[in-house]
Amino acid sequence: MGTTSIIWFRKGLRLHDNPALLAAAQGADHLCPLFILDPWFLQPDKIGVNRVQFLLESLADLDASFRARGSRLLVLRGKPQEVLPRVFKEWGVTRLCFESDTEPYANQRDATVRQLAETAGVEVHSPVSHTLYDPQLLLARNGGKPPLTMQAFTKLVDAVGPPPAPAADPPEKLPPLAPQAASLAAAACSVPSLSDIGYPPAGSTPFKGGETEALARMADYLSDKDWVCAFEKPKGNPALFLRPATTVLSPYLKFGCLSPRMFHAKLQQIYSERSGKHTQPPVSLRGQLLWREFFTLCGAAIPNFDRMEGNPICRQIPWVDDADFIQAWEESRTGYPWIDAIMAQLRQQGWMHHLARHSVACFLTRGDLWCSWEAGQAVFDKYLIDADWSLNAANWQWLSASAFFSQYFRVYSPISFGKQYDKNGDYIRHFLPVLKNMPAKYIYEPWTAPLSVQQAAGCIIGKDYPRPIVDHATVHKENMAKMKAAYDAGKAAAAGHTAAAATAAAAAGADGASGSASGSTAAGGKGGGKPAKRARKS
């Protein structure tokens, strides 16, 4: 009996370093490359046009690559749990291969598909290639629990050793489609247009999807080896938008147009040429891949990772979701140009610099508006072309000081933070054209401009551009006090879970801690009587 394989694409939209594709092609008489447009991922009110456009471009590129190898991509529509059993039968499928995925939706879907495959007598291969390491392996090596700090994660990865090398390239000539699939191929199973699937005809992102773009972009950024070796994440300029300060490889990694193992191997190659003279994780370029790895592991191992309630690592904070605030934030109407420009870049391009994301995330949650990080997460998930379930949830928890990060007293200023990088406000002028003629002196705080200046700039505050919806100077202090209260309540609740004796001990411990805190300030002198100062910025 002959072998008929399906390589089922979901993420991993590439031919390079694709072990599932190799497993599918291995000794197969027929190979059917398949993508299923799941209605779950095509909801215009929840998933914006830019990311869907990026997906369709990636599929078109994948199709072209298969055609160059004597095959083609088949794009079907519907729920995979319904489409797959149908084609198993129609195409005479004996083997199903797909890249492993740890997101909750994918977990459920794939568990069902495995059962359906078993029922149909179809063997299943599901290798790991979306991440550097197999999350289950990392978890096992860490005693079944995910590390919760980057340091702990880095230590774990160091102990495990280098990730697997990228898989070999697929053969120049791939097995043909199954005859039944080939006849179907004449009909409607091409990559659809945006309008075919209920979206506006075009998005507005300048970033184009696909493996070809991904490899070209990687080559472009890696060609400057000095830049690669000197890369230090927090030092980038979030206001650069013509050539961003980071690689913008995130959307390609999200969809798997680029293999993280390939990117990692290229980085290690460049580092080795420089004999150790390069930046290190967590700030280096390689470190950025490790962050992705760390948060993906957390997402895979922590229940309810995209929610506050029922999420064991997330602090319970009494956010108040004010619908008007959330909408103003989403639609660039907060009255703070730095914040509104970033949100405009998000809606227009589907991408912003990491520090820009920090600014707006802090502003929505603990900094200014006191809305839940889950509300912000949904907006990011709608517009970002690189929206990744685990990374989005992790970063929102980080920025809202709900998990991973606890220094809630460090608040980004919606006025001064951007000014450090872009004194003239070119970034604001570009993304908020209504402010393009506002003098630099007022562009971060246009409500302070005299009326005559507003008139000359053609932008009246309160009419052409909104007044600030909150007073940052006031609310950020109030919010800090609320954070303090929420943290204290959390500690009290944790203490309440312990036995009576332990509670008493915890109370004594709390007293001791507060005493030691003031003591350390008083006794902080070291040698010259000055408190020990640690370098925050190099």
Add this chain to the structure above:
DNA sequence: TAATTGTTGGCAGC
């Protein structure tokens, strides 16, 4: 128990 460190704060004062 104290000190140190943690990818990425703001601000006054010099």
Add this chain to the structure above:
DNA sequence: GCTGCCAACAATTA
């Protein structure tokens, strides 16, 4: 452009 303070968290190390 640098230093030190603000009022202060939590995990790890010594």
